[in-house]
Amino acid sequence: MSINHDQLIDMVDKIPTFQESVHRILALTTSPDCSAKDLVQVIEHDPILTIKVLKLVNSAYFGLSQEVTSVNHSVVYVGINTIKNVAISVATTGALPKTNKAGLNMNHFWSHSLAVGVIAKLLAENKGVKKNEQANYFVGGLLHDIGKVLFAHFIPTDYQHVLQKAEADGIPLHQAEKELLGFDHSEIGAMVAEKWQLPSELISSIRNHHLTEEKDQSSLSLAIYAANQAAHYLALMTQALLDENDTEKTLLKAAIIDNDLPQSVKDWLGWPLAEVSKWLSNLDEEIDKALAFIDLSDGE
Amino acid sequence: MMIINLRGVRGSIPVPGKDTVKYGGNTTCIEITTDEGDTIIIDGGSGIRQLGNELMQQLPVNCSIFITHTHWDHIQGLPFFIPLFVPGNNIDIYGSFDPVYMKDLKTILAQQMEYCYFPVRESELNANIRYNNLKEGEAIRIGSATVTPILINHPVLNFGYKIESNGKRFFFTGDYEPPLNIYQPEDEEYSEYQRLINQQKQILTDFIQGVDVVVADCQYTREEYPSKKGWGHGTHDGCIEIARDANVGALYFTHHDPMRTDQQLDEIYRDVMARGDLPPTRFYTAMEGLKIEL
Ligand SMILES: [Zn+2]
Ligand SMILES: [Zn+2]
Numbered sequence: 001m002s003i004n005h006d007q008l009i010d011m012v013d014k015i016p017t018f019q020e021s022v023h024r025i026l027a028l029t030t031s032p033d034c035s036a037k038d039l040v041q042v043i044e045h046d047p048i049l050t051i052k053v054l055k056l057v058n059s060a061y062f063g064l065s066q067e068v069t070s071v072n073h074s075v076v077y078v079g080i081n082t083i084k085n086v087a088i089s090v091a092t093t094g095a096l097p098k099t100n101k102a103g104l105n106m107n108h109f110w111s112h113s114l115a116v117g118v119i120a121k122l123l124a125e126n127k128g129v130k131k132n133e134q135a136n137y138f139v140g141g142l143l144h145d146i147g148k149v150l151f152a153h154f155i156p157t158d159y160q161h162v163l164q165k166a167e168a169d170g171i172p173l174h175q176a177e178k179e180l181l182g183f184d185h186s187e188i189g190a191m192v193a194e195k196w197q198l199p200s201e202l203i204s205s206i207r208n209h210h211l212t213e214e215k216d217q218s219s220l221s222l223a224i225y226a227a228n229q230a231a232h233y234l235a236l237m238t239q240a241l242l243d244e245n246d247t248e249k250t251l252l253k254a255a256i257i258d259n260d261l262p263q264s265v266k267d268w269l270g271w272p273l274a275e276v277s278k279w280l281s282n283l284d285e286e287i288d289k290a291l292a293f294i295d296l297s298d299g300e
Numbered sequence: 301m302m303i304i305n306l307r308g309v310r311g312s313i314p315v316p317g318k319d320t321v322k323y324g325g326n327t328t329c330i331e332i333t334t335d336e337g338d339t340i341i342i343d344g345g346s347g348i349r350q351l352g353n354e355l356m357q358q359l360p361v362n363c364s365i366f367i368t369h370t371h372w373d374h375i376q377g378l379p380f381f382i383p384l385f386v387p388g389n390n391i392d393i394y395g396s397f398d399p400v401y402m403k404d405l406k407t408i409l410a411q412q413m414e415y416c417y418f419p420v421r422e423s424e425l426n427a428n429i430r431y432n433n434l435k436e437g438e439a440i441r442i443g444s445a446t447v448t449p450i451l452i453n454h455p456v457l458n459f460g461y462k463i464e465s466n467g468k469r470f471f472f473t474g475d476y477e478p479p480l481n482i483y484q485p486e487d488e489e490y491s492e493y494q495r496l497i498n499q500q501k502q503i504l505t506d507f508i509q510g511v512d513v514v515v516a517d518c519q520y521t522r523e524e525y526p527s528k529k530g531w532g533h534g535t536h537d538g539c540i541e542i543a544r545d546a547n548v549g550a551l552y553f554t555h556h557d558p559m560r561t562d563q564q565l566d567e568i569y570r571d572v573m574a575r576g577d578l579p580p581t582r583f584y585t586a587m588e589g590l591k592i593e594l
């Protein structure tokens with residue numbers, strides 16, 4: 001059932017190109033005095049993005065007393081800075097297929113992706129990364145696994161086998177992908193990111209998030225790697241608490257994740273995951289809030 | 301009697317010193333005492349410190365603090381508000397959930413009190429503190445008074461607050477810059493955008509129609525404003541327009557630029573008052589320590 005590179009490219013081709021608009025929003029918003037007019041124009045030229053921005057601004061989170069009906073209206077009402085930040089969040093999560101027949105649980109997928117996004121941003125904050133670059137860490141975390149969604153959407157039967165194998169053999173998903181398909185999700189994910197013309201650092205952070213060999217890695221790549229493992233680590237710790245029979249086995253698995261971090265990631269992180277996880281105590285709360293943005297990908 | 305006590309009238313940063321003795325150097329804080337003796341506080345700029353010390357003379361302290369937005373000059377005094385530390389005090393804190401950074405007030409304040417900034421953590425505050433996320437237009441009842449937030453333009457989500465009690469009405473703009481048209485007059489979208497701006501202005505005008513007293517942001521003069529567009533602050537002329545449109549009884553210019561000396565504030569006031577065609581509103585320069593009685 002292994003697939004070839006052409007098939008991979010074929011799948012990537014079928015993904016909508018979001019994404020001139022996202023690309024332009026990211027580019028526009030890195031400049032501190034981005035023109036409000038330009039930003040509004042980019043959003044308005046993408047009907048889906050427009051709907052989502054409006055949906056979010058009109059959601060309970062903002063608690064506005066009147067309904068906002070156009071992008072211009074939203075700028076007058078809540079200000080250009082707010083709309084800028086809303087657009088970035090909305091744009092980056094919206095372009096993926098919503099359903100799949102492979103049985104990939106999309107709720108798990110998004111909550112893991114969000115966890116990695118939030119953790120990566122917190123790590124960046126902790127490492128003194130500049131505020132305007134922290135958004136990239138969040139986005140990188142959010143998108144690192146998008147390859148999984150493509151596989152699940154385009155080759156559902158094969159991917160079902162992959163999911164089953166990973167489960168049955170107790171191995172990581174990317175390993176099962178490699179064995180059965182010949183490629184893992186980090187490669188196709190990076191290809192989509194390329195197609196979306198995301199910043200090159202983001203592309204490599206997606207490509208490298210399962211790579212164990214040492215090489216020159218940007219701090220973004222190291223952060224996404226660390227955040228991904230931290231999210232898995234935390235999930236195992238929670239599981240250990242809930243599942244009394246297997247506590248020891250689960251704790252051991254977590255310890256192995258911590259221990260097996262590539263040296264470059266360990267060096268960058270400066271702490272074992274066991275320590276890092278202590279200051280991620282209100283992660284669940286953060287993720288709940290971030291979920292408000294993901295809800296937007298339903299419907300419409 | 302409703303008493304409005306201006307505890308801090310500076311914008312941006314506290315500026316103590318010989319040039320700021322008359323109008324004061326503390327950042328934004330307004331204390332309102334209602335007919336029934338309830339204490340409502342708007343913003344926790346550095347002016348809230350002295351207020352806290354005075355409130356401590358009668359325990360327990362019961363008060364409600366409304367935050368317009370979380371820029372430093374509006375919250376920097378909160379860690380020094382002593383009533384927060386004392387068991388038995390009851391303090392309600394109100395403000396907006398920040399949907400962009402996805403943080404509520406508690407989180408924002410807890411971060412302000414992280415160990416690297418401050419020796420006491422939010423979780424160690426001993427008063428009964430309740431955090432409340434406001435929704436625009438949703439009135440909060442405090443004793444006989446109601447406090448109603450309205451969203452107004454600033455680089456972050458930002459509330460203006462209207463306080464009403466027994467027929468007396470007071471409005472504080474918080475920081476406010478009337479929205480600007482992002483298009484040029486020759487752009488096709490210009491007029492549509494202008495219509496939205498006008499509609500927004502009308503909503504504000506209706507909201508504060510006929511209030512007795514407004515305290516409003518006018519950090520800049522009209523001469524300075526062109527180079528400060530989009531920074532989130534208003535001008536005297538903008539305030540005068542609001543006063544005219546809304547038939548405001550009295551308006552106090554506030555959020556003074558930290559660079560202003562007392563003398564300059566006096567000069568600016570004289571200048572503004574010399575303009576022809578002022579509405580019947582009484583205008584004043586907000587002064588720290590001034591008590592307005594209604
Ligand atoms: Zn201010
Ligand atoms: Zn401000």
